[in-house]
Amino acid sequence: MAVLHPIRTLSAKRLQPLTAEAPPDLSAAIARLKRRAGDRIAAHWQIPAVPARYAAMPGLHPGLVGALKQRGIDELYSHQREAFDAVKAGEHVVVLTPTASGKTLCYNLPVIDAVLNRRCKALYLFPTKALAQDQVSELLELNKAGDLKVKAFTFDGDTPSDARKAVRTEADIVVSNPDMLHQAILPHHTKWAQFFENLQYIVIDEVHTYRGVFGAHVANLLRRLQRVLAFYGAKPQFILCSATIANPKQHAEALIGAPVQAITESGAPRGARQVLFWNPPVINPDLGIRAPAQSESQTIAKQLIESGFKTLVFANSRLLVEVITKYLKDEFDHDPRRKPRIRAYRGGYLPTERREIERAMRAGEIDGLVSTSALELGVDIGALDATVLNAYPGSIAASWQRIGRAGRRQQESLAVLVAGSEALDQYLMRKPEYFQNASPEQARIAPNQALILLDHIRCAAFELPFQQGDRFGDQDTGPYLQVLSECGVLHQEGQQYHWINEDYPAQAVNLRAVADGNFVVVDITDGRQLIIAEVDFTGAAMTLYEGAIYMVQSEPFQVERLDWAGRKAFVRRTTVDYYTDAIDYSKLKVLDVFADKAAGQGRCAQGEVHVIRRVTGYKKIRYYTHENIGYGPINLPDQEMHTSAVWWRLPAALLQSVFRSREQALDGFLSAAFAARIVATFRLMAESRDLARAVGHKDGASASGLHLKLDANDEQFAPTLYLYDNYVGGIGLTEPLYDLAASVIQETRSMIQACACPSGCPACVGPVASVSEQQTPTRKDLALTVLRLLQDAA
Numbered sequence: 001m002a003v004l005h006p007i008r009t010l011s012a013k014r015l016q017p018l019t020a021e022a023p024p025d026l027s028a029a030i031a032r033l034k035r036r037a038g039d040r041i042a043a044h045w046q047i048p049a050v051p052a053r054y055a056a057m058p059g060l061h062p063g064l065v066g067a068l069k070q071r072g073i074d075e076l077y078s079h080q081r082e083a084f085d086a087v088k089a090g091e092h093v094v095v096l097t098p099t100a101s102g103k104t105l106c107y108n109l110p111v112i113d114a115v116l117n118r119r120c121k122a123l124y125l126f127p128t129k130a131l132a133q134d135q136v137s138e139l140l141e142l143n144k145a146g147d148l149k150v151k152a153f154t155f156d157g158d159t160p161s162d163a164r165k166a167v168r169t170e171a172d173i174v175v176s177n178p179d180m181l182h183q184a185i186l187p188h189h190t191k192w193a194q195f196f197e198n199l200q201y202i203v204i205d206e207v208h209t210y211r212g213v214f215g216a217h218v219a220n221l222l223r224r225l226q227r228v229l230a231f232y233g234a235k236p237q238f239i240l241c242s243a244t245i246a247n248p249k250q251h252a253e254a255l256i257g258a259p260v261q262a263i264t265e266s267g268a269p270r271g272a273r274q275v276l277f278w279n280p281p282v283i284n285p286d287l288g289i290r291a292p293a294q295s296e297s298q299t300i301a302k303q304l305i306e307s308g309f310k311t312l313v314f315a316n317s318r319l320l321v322e323v324i325t326k327y328l329k330d331e332f333d334h335d336p337r338r339k340p341r342i343r344a345y346r347g348g349y350l351p352t353e354r355r356e357i358e359r360a361m362r363a364g365e366i367d368g369l370v371s372t373s374a375l376e377l378g379v380d381i382g383a384l385d386a387t388v389l390n391a392y393p394g395s396i397a398a399s400w401q402r403i404g405r406a407g408r409r410q411q412e413s414l415a416v417l418v419a420g421s422e423a424l425d426q427y428l429m430r431k432p433e434y435f436q437n438a439s440p441e442q443a444r445i446a447p448n449q450a451l452i453l454l455d456h457i458r459c460a461a462f463e464l465p466f467q468q469g470d471r472f473g474d475q476d477t478g479p480y481l482q483v484l485s486e487c488g489v490l491h492q493e494g495q496q497y498h499w500i501n502e503d504y505p506a507q508a509v510n511l512r513a514v515a516d517g518n519f520v521v522v523d524i525t526d527g528r529q530l531i532i533a534e535v536d537f538t539g540a541a542m543t544l545y546e547g548a549i550y551m552v553q554s555e556p557f558q559v560e561r562l563d564w565a566g567r568k569a570f571v572r573r574t575t576v577d578y579y580t581d582a583i584d585y586s587k588l589k590v591l592d593v594f595a596d597k598a599a600g601q602g603r604c605a606q607g608e609v610h611v612i613r614r615v616t617g618y619k620k621i622r623y624y625t626h627e628n629i630g631y632g633p634i635n636l637p638d639q640e641m642h643t644s645a646v647w648w649r650l651p652a653a654l655l656q657s658v659f660r661s662r663e664q665a666l667d668g669f670l671s672a673a674f675a676a677r678i679v680a681t682f683r684l685m686a687e688s689r690d691l692a693r694a695v696g697h698k699d700g701a702s703a704s705g706l707h708l709k710l711d712a713n714d715e716q717f718a719p720t721l722y723l724y725d726n727y728v729g730g731i732g733l734t735e736p737l738y739d740l741a742a743s744v745i746q747e748t749r750s751m752i753q754a755c756a757c758p759s760g761c762p763a764c765v766g767p768v769a770s771v772s773e774q775q776t777p778t779r780k781d782l783a784l785t786v787l788r789l790l791q792d793a794a
């Protein structure tokens with residue numbers, strides 16, 4: 001049998017002061033940035049340090065008390081004590097406090113105390129394997145300090161097969177992730193009978209990540225877990241933790257289907273933080289075009305690294321991570337004999353590479369790291385001095401989560417938000433007080449989305465038979481069981497439904513998406529075939545087309561062949577001075593209308609739509625100059641889906657009386673749609689890819705507006721602004737969007753009005769193709785006219 005290594009699980013945040021060299025002079029660094037910045041700095045404010053609020057240690061097992069004292073902990077932060085008391089009172093609890101506030105102790109304290117006193121069991125779930133291994137990094141030291149003999153083991157894809165039996169039978173605490181619970185634990189629950197019968201606590205960390213598609217899957221996964229636990233007579237308590245969101249109690253209750261007590265007042269100390277809003281300079285006043293955000297971010301990061309600051313740069317796409325990494329490597333990593341000072345970190349890298357990057361950051365071997373949202377979570381990468389956000393990440397909550405990655409050891413830190421040309425970025429530059437004073441957004445899930453629900457009822461039926469009349473969460477299972485019976489995977493015998501298919505249903509359900517089937521990237525340089533990355537289904541068409549430049553650690557590979565059916569992209573290392581960006585458009589048709597209401601002088605509706613998405617070609621963009629140096633065709637299958645949408649429409653007669661031509665009306669709708677999608681994404685706390693826009697007339701629509709054809713004699717001409725859920729079946733975004741429809745139109749109108757450009761620019765109406773670039777009225781005027789008609793009564 002393989003050796004089982006206990007994992008460290010206690011994160012004791014209030015340790016004895018660390019001895020370290022004095023940090024670089026932050027005030028001097030900011031002064032240097034300001035001297036260079038000129039009028040680029042739109043806002044600068046300081047968030048003062050916050051002192052700690054402590055509470056007495058509760059009555060604990062003597063061994064645990066001794067271990068904590070050995071670790072330098074003899075009292076708790078106030079929120080840690082509040083969480084302990086609530087758990088001991090039998091409540092389900094969600095703890096919502098800032099980054100590095102000691103949330104780990106909120107669950108470790110009651111769990112370890114219960115394990116020592118009653119030898120009960122606990123299951124810890126983290127959204128990623130890396131976070132699980134990181135967050136449990138101190139249990140081994142705690143065990144040694146107090147000789148506690150608490151047995152905690154990971155159970156994930158890396159756990160050897162010959163060690164898994166010992167984990168099931170010997171562990172007091174099993175640390176896993178939703179994917180393993182879904183595919184390896186619940187389908188084989190009979191092997192876990194001993195563990196489940198004694199399971200008293202389920203800990204779920206980073207619950208703010210469980211939103212959208214992933215959140216809907218996890219909510220149904222927890223329904224399956226509670227169904228299996230009920231079979232074994234167990235009804236454990238849930239302890240949940242989250243970064244800042246507006247609705248922690250509501251979101252936690254939606255995930256577990258039970259009332260939850262929310263603890264939201266942090267007692268942890270926090271170092272002072274300097275925040276800069278940095279707006280790139282205007283390089284084309286006529287068009288309102290600003291310098292690229294990535295160039296400014298790279299320059300700021302370079303200066304901070306040269307000043308001795310450990311710096312983390314966040315970018316909103318994998319492509320930008322690689323581009324910025326290349327720029328910084330060109331500055332700092334000239335000598336191949338030395339370890340690299342600059343690294344990239346993102347999804348798609350192999351786990352071994354990500355673990356090595358994390359280790360190197362903790363060891364202080366890396367001076368600059370460029371990452372996607374993958375590092376918004378609490379993965380320990382050591383002490384950071386500064387964060388640079390390359391463009392607004394799309395939500396207040398995500399922004400503060402990224403900003404909070406610096407200053408994790410209570411030292412003063414710096415955060416710089418570099419604005420992109422997107423409308424919302426520029427809106428925040430004009431009104432930074434909105435960002436300072438705004439509350440975080442709400443996290444939303446739609447666990448009863450039909451396709452997701454059907455997938456999990458199928459998996460649940462494999463795990464245990466259903467009884468006629470059983471409910472799954474708050475849902476009646478009857479219609480779903482009938483569908484599965486008609487499909488031949490269930491057999492009804494009396495009042496029970498039994499699984500009869502040979503398939504293993506969990507393997508066919510991807511928790512991270514509705515569409516399944518990730519693509520692997522295979523390096524064929526020098527005749528080898530080495531898997532170097534993985535890309536999800538939804539991103540493959542935009543990144544792995546033949547001719548694409550796909551980058552790993554800023555190293556370019558060219559896609560030579562894409563096996564769409566086999567989900568493989570074959571790439572070869574290359575040397576080029578450009579990167580590629582795909583061009584796509586969508587066609588849309590309304591299938592059903594669920595709701596309809598007045599919107600100014602028009603109508604707003606919600607319903608089901610059919611979308612056809614086509615990727616038509618790609619651009620080649622030169623590094624540094626960002627000039628377009630060529631195009632290439634893309635021939636991939638169309639991607640079709642049924643989903644939900646919200647749309648706005650104005651009467652043809654009104655348009656005819658207000659606009660000089662149909663071209664002007666369409667141009668107004670296209671410009672308004674660009675801004676409305678950004679506002680709606682912001683209001684829904686959605687990812688940028690979750691919500692798509694389209695504008696069309698009659699049955700057709702195009703996201704770019706380049707494929708619309710006008711018929712001068714068409715009497716049914718009715719331009720329509722669509723915002724649609726960008727997943728098969730939808731993930732629950734359009735229902736709240738329909739409720740927010742009036743405020744979305746109002747905020748979109750305000751945002752465009754506040755832009756200083758005279759005629760419309762990428763900061764307000766986007767790079768929309770216009771009938772005439774010098775048209776009068778301008779694109780800005782046309783967009784505001786459309787929005788006014790959708791807001792104001794006649």
